[in-house]
Amino acid sequence: MNHLEQIARELKTTTKNMELLQAMDETSQRKLLEHIQHAHKTNEKHIYKSMEQALEHFPRMLRGPVKRIFGL
Amino acid sequence: MNIDRATEMRRLSRLLQQDEDSLDYLSSLDGAGLQKVRNLIQNSLIDEFSPLFTKIAASGKLAPDSLSALLARKVFGPTLTANIGYYTATKKVVKMASMFDTEFLSDVAREQVPERAQDMLKALPVDVMRGVTRNLLQNKDYHIMGDFTDYLPEDKVRTLMEEISDPTDHLRVSSYAQRKDRIAHLTISFDDDMLKDLIVAAFSHDDLLQEVSLVIAAMQANDQKRMAKLTDEVNSEYRSRVKNLLDEKGIEGNFEAYFAA
Numbered sequence: 001m002n003h004l005e006q007i008a009r010e011l012k013t014t015t016k017n018m019e020l021l022q023a024m025d026e027t028s029q030r031k032l033l034e035h036i037q038h039a040h041k042t043n044e045k046h047i048y049k050s051m052e053q054a055l056e057h058f059p060r061m062l063r064g065p066v067k068r069i070f071g072l
Numbered sequence: 073m074n075i076d077r078a079t080e081m082r083r084l085s086r087l088l089q090q091d092e093d094s095l096d097y098l099s100s101l102d103g104a105g106l107q108k109v110r111n112l113i114q115n116s117l118i119d120e121f122s123p124l125f126t127k128i129a130a131s132g133k134l135a136p137d138s139l140s141a142l143l144a145r146k147v148f149g150p151t152l153t154a155n156i157g158y159y160t161a162t163k164k165v166v167k168m169a170s171m172f173d174t175e176f177l178s179d180v181a182r183e184q185v186p187e188r189a190q191d192m193l194k195a196l197p198v199d200v201m202r203g204v205t206r207n208l209l210q211n212k213d214y215h216i217m218g219d220f221t222d223y224l225p226e227d228k229v230r231t232l233m234e235e236i237s238d239p240t241d242h243l244r245v246s247s248y249a250q251r252k253d254r255i256a257h258l259t260i261s262f263d264d265d266m267l268k269d270l271i272v273a274a275f276s277h278d279d280l281l282q283e284v285s286l287v288i289a290a291m292q293a294n295d296q297k298r299m300a301k302l303t304d305e306v307n308s309e310y311r312s313r314v315k316n317l318l319d320e321k322g323i324e325g326n327f328e329a330y331f332a333a
Contacts, residue, residue, distance in 0.1 A: 011116040020105045028097035035088045035095075036113055042089060043117045050151040051124075057147045070127050 003029035010036050048072075074325075075103030076286055079218075079250050084110045086215050107250070114185055118155060128152065129159035137164055141171035150179035157184070162191040169196055174203035181208065182216055186223035193220070198228045205235045214241070218248020221255070230258055239266070239273040243280040246287060256290035264302060271299075271306045275313065282321065285314055289325030300333035 001009075003026060004018045010033065011017075021029060051072060055063045080103045085092045087110055098106060118125075128148070132140045144153040157165045157180075169177060169192070181204050186193065201224075208217050221229055236242050246255045259270070274284035288299050303310045315331065317323070 011112045012119060013112055013116075017112065020101065020108060023100045024097070028100075031097045032109075035090055036116075038090075039088050039113060039117065040120065043120070046151060047121050047124075047155075050149050053149055054147050054152060069131075070124055072124065 003033050007033050007036060010040060074252075075107050075250060076252060077103035077106060078282070079103070079248065080106035080110065082215065082248055083219070083250075084113075087113060111187070114187070118158065118185065118188065121155065122159075125152075125155045126159045129156045132156075132160070137167040138171060140164065141168040144168060145172060145176050150176060151183045154180045154183035154189075157192060158188045162195050165192045166195045166197075170200055174207055178204045178207035178211075181220070182213065186220045190223050193224050193228075198231045201228065201232055202235060205232045209236060209241060212244075214244040215248045217245045221245060221249040222251045226254060226258070229254070230261070233258060239269040240277070240280065242270060243273055243277075243283050247280070247283045252286050252290040256287050256295070259287055260291060260295045260298070267299070267302050268306050271303055271310070275307070275310055278317075281314065281317055282323065285318060285323060285327075286325065288314075288330050289327055291330075293329035296327070296329035297333040300330045 004021055005015055007021065007029065008015045008018050021032070024032070051070075055066060058066055081092050081095065081098075084098075084106055085095055088095070098109075101109065132143065135143070144156075148156065160168075169180075172180065177200070205217070224232070233242070236245065242259075246252075249255055259267070262270070270284065274280045288296055291299065300311060303314075311331065314327075318325075318327065
């Protein structure tokens, strides 16, 4: 899988939407991919942390079922 | 609409949490290209958790607004509240927001993507937003305010601008707004003294001088002439400084009336 396909997959879009990035060289595409992956990881941590903090308000025995209801 | 590249770089750099210098590899993209990339990234960050946000929003659908507001504040916190808002009926979101204290609502605003919250921004009473504006200003969250400036109805922006007294703050917010035409329209409604203060502030900071130039370029010919007159009244050499900056930075735009005056 080339970098553009990986970027499209990260962004949950089609490679057609990536046409504007085709003019970029391989190194630049790789850097963009790394920065997008970093943004996703940071966002995931942020959301999971917020969810964990929310769950702390529930009695311990209810946290598992609540997590399952929300698909976590 | 002309998409200002420098503004988009500032926004993208914040979204990716990277210095602008480390995004040099995007030099082949113009403002519109950068905006497209930013929108794709921003949407992917929200959409990744769309099933979670949808389920939480659905679970609160039948709850009284006051209970939902209480749960948002005490349990879910600003990050989840901002995201759940995209999947909740606007009427309910507005009622909940009106029950939040300024501190919490400001934290929610910091987590929000204004593009995704446009219906709420249209419906939320401007008085509720005043406190948020003051809070964001106090914390120098210019990038958040600039983002919102693009998507709030113009009459609300006009009202909220009254909360900003420091001309430098005006320019900092503007530097994160993409709708320079809107900023130009609002700016020109200031009286001469306020405009002169803006000019003095702009010429005291090189980065802000560039910003005020972009706003001037978005003005009508008559308004550019007024700005030229006021600029000369502040300092007769200032307009040549603008000219030098535009040449140096290769900034293009319609400055004809400003320099012809």
